[in-house]
Amino acid sequence: MGNGVREGQVDFKRQDAEPATSTHLPSEDKQEKKKVLNSLMSGALAGAVAKTAVAPLDRTKIMFQVSSKRFSAKEAYRLIYRTYLNEGFWSLWRGNSATMVRVIPYAAIQFCAHEEYKQLLGSYYGFQGKALTPFPRFIAGSLAGTTAAMLTYPLDMVRARMAVTPKEMYSNIVHVFIRISREEGLKTLYRGFTPTILGVIPYAGLSFFTYETLKKLHADHSGKSQPSPPERLLFGACAGLIGQSASYPLDVVRRRMQTAGVMGHTYSSILLTMQEIIREEGLIRGLYKGLSMNWVKGPIAVGISFTTFDLTQILLRKLQHSTNVER
Numbered sequence: 001m002g003n004g005v006r007e008g009q010v011d012f013k014r015q016d017a018e019p020a021t022s023t024h025l026p027s028e029d030k031q032e033k034k035k036v037l038n039s040l041m042s043g044a045l046a047g048a049v050a051k052t053a054v055a056p057l058d059r060t061k062i063m064f065q066v067s068s069k070r071f072s073a074k075e076a077y078r079l080i081y082r083t084y085l086n087e088g089f090w091s092l093w094r095g096n097s098a099t100m101v102r103v104i105p106y107a108a109i110q111f112c113a114h115e116e117y118k119q120l121l122g123s124y125y126g127f128q129g130k131a132l133t134p135f136p137r138f139i140a141g142s143l144a145g146t147t148a149a150m151l152t153y154p155l156d157m158v159r160a161r162m163a164v165t166p167k168e169m170y171s172n173i174v175h176v177f178i179r180i181s182r183e184e185g186l187k188t189l190y191r192g193f194t195p196t197i198l199g200v201i202p203y204a205g206l207s208f209f210t211y212e213t214l215k216k217l218h219a220d221h222s223g224k225s226q227p228s229p230p231e232r233l234l235f236g237a238c239a240g241l242i243g244q245s246a247s248y249p250l251d252v253v254r255r256r257m258q259t260a261g262v263m264g265h266t267y268s269s270i271l272l273t274m275q276e277i278i279r280e281e282g283l284i285r286g287l288y289k290g291l292s293m294n295w296v297k298g299p300i301a302v303g304i305s306f307t308t309f310d311l312t313q314i315l316l317r318k319l320q321h322s323t324n325v326e327r
Contacts, residue, residue, distance in 0.1 A: 034320065035115070036112060038316045038317070039108075039111055039112035039116075039313070040112045041108070041312070041316065042111060042308070042310075042312035043107045043108040043110060043111030043309055044104045044108040045309075046107055046304075046306070046308035047103040047107020047110075047305060048104055049305075050304040051099050051100070051103045051301065052096060053300065053301065054297045055093045055096045055099065056092035058099070058163075058297060058301075059096075059163045060076050060080055060083075060293065061290040062160060062255055063079060063163065063164055064293075065251070065252050065255040066160075066164050066255050066256055070289075071289045071292075071293070073292065076290075087167075094162065097172075097173065098155065098176070101158075101173055102152050102155030102158070105148075105151070105152050106148045106152040106155075106156075109147060109151055109152070110144045110145055110148035113144040113147045113148060117140040117144055118132060121136040121140055131212070132212070137208070137209045138205045138206070138208075138209040139205070141204045141208025141209050141212075142205035144208065145200040145204020145208075146200055146204070149196055149197060153190060153193055153196060154189040154190065156196070156258075157188075157189050157190070157191065157258050158173055158180075158189075160255055160258040161176050161259060177189075192253070192254040192258040194270060195250045195251075195254045195270050195273075196250075196254050198250050198270075199247040200247070202246045202247045203243045203244060203247035204243070205243075206239070206242050206246055207239040208239070209239075210238055210242050211236055214238060215227060215232075215235060218235070226314075232306060232307040232310055236302045236304070236307055237299035237302065237303040238299070239302050239303075240299040240302025241295060241298060243298075243302070244298040245291070245294075248287075248294060249274070249287040252277065252286070252287055252288075252290075253274055253277070256273050256277065257270075
């Protein structure tokens, strides 16, 4: 008799629980949508703030990458100063509008994709709700970078063209698309795509891997669940330094292929482009031209980017939480 009563009670509870589960699903879907939207918004802001902060250095780096001039800090300073004198202060941000058009969707997709890939890999490897182990951590970053690069590549091509040409040549972003399509063909918009993807895999993989690893080590050794903003900046700077150093030669090749049409070159493949750069300028001076500037620009940009993303995520969660409490 006793057992029969217990069984009846269990059955009754199960029947009662089913409708509650089904009514809870829309709430879970809503939470997931909010999470994705938060990631997209935080990523977009992170990319915009970081790239705008280093735009003059970025433009200068690209101008050296696509020319045969020897790079040095002194020459970079002279180029920035000459550009300022000849074209005005705001010319140092020339091409930044194209950068924003590219970097806002790129960063939004990359950060959002990284959160989703972390969740998927966590489920697959059985780390749901916990920090991923090193290999899945690297894979999540690489997949996020690859996804973003594939979806936004033509915008990167346009930005490179605007950075190395006088303003008389291209009046705006739309004009760049029209002229390239008409004069060089639509395929040109994807010139340099292969070295971009090959460079993004180690760059994004190592950047996200380094940042996530440093945050985990900090939590393990300090006892704090979250690092402070200056610590986030430092971790992001380390991530940028490692990621960009590993993929830099492919970045030079990508820029040469992207700007070949306006710089008087005809680069047909990655290997031929590398061979020509090495033959004309040497291995280190050619393929690593501007790397020292990237060691200044890269850590600043990546540090700002990761920190802005994390802090914006935290702020949005707090705002949503306070809204829910008020309701």
